[in-house]
Amino acid sequence: MTDDDVERAAKSHAKILDGFARAERALFTRPAPKSARAQMKFLRTQEKGSTKSLAERLGISRKTVQRYLSGASTKPNKRLQEALVQETESEWQPQVRAQARQRAASSGGLVISCRAYFGLGPEGTSDAGRVRDITVAVSPSHAAAIIAAREDGATESDLHDAVAEAVADAYFRQGGGGRAGLEVKFADVEWLNITF
CATH class of the missing domain: 1.10.260 (434 Repressor (Amino-terminal Domain))
Incomplete structure (x- = not known):
């Protein structure tokens, strides 16, 4: 991994953690103390x-x-x-967050919206890599893997890889149907939002 790849992974990791923090704040039933x-x-x-x-x-x-x-x-x-x-x-409100994580991991999944570079195939094809805006519902199994990685203090690249795999499977591979072996490159995350 080059220095640029490490720096990009760190920025992506921060954006993923920020996305989780915003998603959890949206769940609060009472506002957190302000003063x-x-x-x-x-x-x-x-x-x-x-x-x-x-x-x-x-x-x-x-x-x-x-x-x-x-x-x-x-x-x-x-x-x-x-x-x-x-x-x-x-x-x-730890119980509110815990219930949302449990629901996402067992039945609800997550919705991930992002703008990032996705590369699928050779240049000159319709699948060539480019920056895309994607909003996708992620399966509960992928949500459980992402949440577990976050709670276990996963490395930057592990958390990035878990989100990349979830988005690739749900959006590009469509749950494995016909494009199961498709490799997807996920990089240069400009923004990322997560909804429980």
């Missing part, structure tokens, strides 16, 4: 009341955590604000 103080309070409960472990989790001092909890500080810097939002949303 820095409310986010700190919520995250402190997740850390079983420990301001020390919360400070370590956010990469700030314990005194800074205490200032936000008391209301003495209200405007976090950009890095802290991003960390608060990310950590709060990753912990918010």
